[in-house]
Amino acid sequence: MASCTVYTTHSLSSSGTISKTSIGFLHQSPLRPENQIIFCKRTTKRPNSLSTITCSVPEYPKTVVIGLAADSGCGKSTFMRRLTSVFGGDAAPPKGGNPDSNTLISDTTTVICLDDYHSLDRNGRKVKGVTALDPRANDFDLMYTQVKALKEGKAVEKPIYNHVSGLLDPPELIQPPKILVIEGLHPMYDERVRELLDFSIYLDISNEVKFAWKIQRDMAERGHSLESIKASIEARKPDFDAYIDPQKQYADAVIEVLPTQLIPDDNEGKILRVKLVMKEGVKYFSPVYLFDEGSTISWIPCGRKLTCSYPGIKFFYGPDAYFSNEVSILEMDGQFDRLDELIYVESHLSNLSTKFYGEVTQQMLKHVDFPGSNNGTGLFQTIVGLKIRDLYEQIVASRAGATLETAKV
Ligand SMILES: Nc1ncnc2c1ncn2[C@@H]1O[C@H](COP(=O)(O)OP(=O)(O)OP(=O)(O)O)[C@@H](O)[C@H]1O
Numbered sequence: 001m002a003s004c005t006v007y008t009t010h011s012l013s014s015s016g017t018i019s020k021t022s023i024g025f026l027h028q029s030p031l032r033p034e035n036q037i038i039f040c041k042r043t044t045k046r047p048n049s050l051s052t053i054t055c056s057v058p059e060y061p062k063t064v065v066i067g068l069a070a071d072s073g074c075g076k077s078t079f080m081r082r083l084t085s086v087f088g089g090d091a092a093p094p095k096g097g098n099p100d101s102n103t104l105i106s107d108t109t110t111v112i113c114l115d116d117y118h119s120l121d122r123n124g125r126k127v128k129g130v131t132a133l134d135p136r137a138n139d140f141d142l143m144y145t146q147v148k149a150l151k152e153g154k155a156v157e158k159p160i161y162n163h164v165s166g167l168l169d170p171p172e173l174i175q176p177p178k179i180l181v182i183e184g185l186h187p188m189y190d191e192r193v194r195e196l197l198d199f200s201i202y203l204d205i206s207n208e209v210k211f212a213w214k215i216q217r218d219m220a221e222r223g224h225s226l227e228s229i230k231a232s233i234e235a236r237k238p239d240f241d242a243y244i245d246p247q248k249q250y251a252d253a254v255i256e257v258l259p260t261q262l263i264p265d266d267n268e269g270k271i272l273r274v275k276l277v278m279k280e281g282v283k284y285f286s287p288v289y290l291f292d293e294g295s296t297i298s299w300i301p302c303g304r305k306l307t308c309s310y311p312g313i314k315f316f317y318g319p320d321a322y323f324s325n326e327v328s329i330l331e332m333d334g335q336f337d338r339l340d341e342l343i344y345v346e347s348h349l350s351n352l353s354t355k356f357y358g359e360v361t362q363q364m365l366k367h368v369d370f371p372g373s374n375n376g377t378g379l380f381q382t383i384v385g386l387k388i389r390d391l392y393e394q395i396v397a398s399r400a401g402a403t404l405e406t407a408k409v
C-alpha cells in the first residue's frame, strides 16, 4: 500500500464516509488516477469545506485488454490509428528499441502485434510446411502468460517477430499500459487468452474486398505480381477458414466489409457495404442505434442535407442473430461525397458515446487520408473506437466505485 494525501472540497455522508465525487479531487500520486483507491481514516464533517485527509492507496493496477482479430492486410493498422486518435496523442514504436518492433505505444494505449508470438520463424514454417495462421506456428502459452501478466500490471519481455528478416529478434520490454490492444491473427483463438479480453473486435473482410485491398497494397507499394498475390491468398485460405475466421463468433463487435448492393453485379469493388454487428448484453458496451432502439429501419439519407452521387448511400439498422447471439446491426452501403456533411448522419445515430456533438464527424475529418474515410469502414471503426473509450472509462469508474464501497465497509 502506498500513501497519498487528499485535498478535497467535498460532501460527506452522515457517517463521515467520503462521497464518490471526491475522487475527482484526489491529489496526484505516483499511481494512475484510476488506481487511487482510497481507504480514509478520518475526515471533517463540515460539507463544502477544504479538508486534508490521509488515505492509504492499495496498489491495484489493472490494464483493460482489447482484442482485434483479422487476417493480414485487412485494416488492423488503420483501425489502430483511429483508436489511438480517439484517446488523443500519437502512437510510436518503443523509444530507442528495435527499429523493426511491431509495438505501438501512446499515452493511453499499447498495441502489441500477436505475430510476435510466432514460435516458428519464416524458415521454420517453410521446413515444417505450416503457415503463420496455423496454431502450431504460434506460442499460445507464452501469449497467455504475458497478456495475463500485463493485465495484472506486470511488465514483460515480449519476443519480436521481425517481418523484414523473417527471424525472431531479442525480446523488448513492455510495461503495463492503461489499455492493451492485442491485434493480429489469433487474439480469440486460445480460450485462456480470450477470457482475458475486456472487449473483442473482428474485422471480417469478404474475399472480393480482401483481394482488391491486397492488390492495391502489395502491387502498388510492395512490388508483388498479381499472380503471386493470388497464390498467397489461395495458399492461406484453408488455414484462414480453419483458424482465423471462426474467431468472429466470439467477438463483441464485428465490422463486416462486403461489395455494394447498390450497383447490380458490381465487380469494381470500390463501393462498399459495411455492417457493424454489435453483440447485445456485453458489460460496459451498449450498441449504437439509428432513430429508434430495437426497431428495423432502412434509410436513404441522400437529399437536401447529404450530397450523394451515384449510386447513393443506404443505411440499415435492426436486430438480428449472429452465431446464436442476439445482436444489433448497423449497415452502410455507399460512400460520402462530402465528409463534413457526415454530421447529418451522426445526428440521427444515438448511443455513440461521444463527449460532444459532432465528435464522430470531427474524428473522421481529422483522418481524411486514412483508407476507408469516405465509407462505412472508417465510420464504424471510429464508432467502435469511441465505444472502447467509453468501455475503458466505465471500467475505471466501476473499479473506483467498488473500492469506495470496500472502504465504507
Ligand atoms: N477501409 C479501407 N478501405 C480501403 N482500403 C483499405 C481499407 N483498410 C485497409 N485498406 C487497404 O489495405 C491495406 C492494409 O491495411 P492495414 O495496413 O491497415 O492492414 P493490416 O491488417 O494492419 O495489415 P498487415 O497485418 O498486413 O500489416 C492498406 O494499405 C489499404 O490499401
Ligand SMILES: O=C(CO)[C@H](O)[C@H](O)COP(=O)(O)O
Pocket (backbone or CB within 6 Å): 071, 072, 115, 122, 132, 133, 162, 163, 164, 166, 185
Ligand atoms: O499473416 C501474417 C500476419 O501479419 C504474416 O504473414 C505472418 O506474420 C508472417 O509474416 P511474414 O510473411 O513477414 O513472414
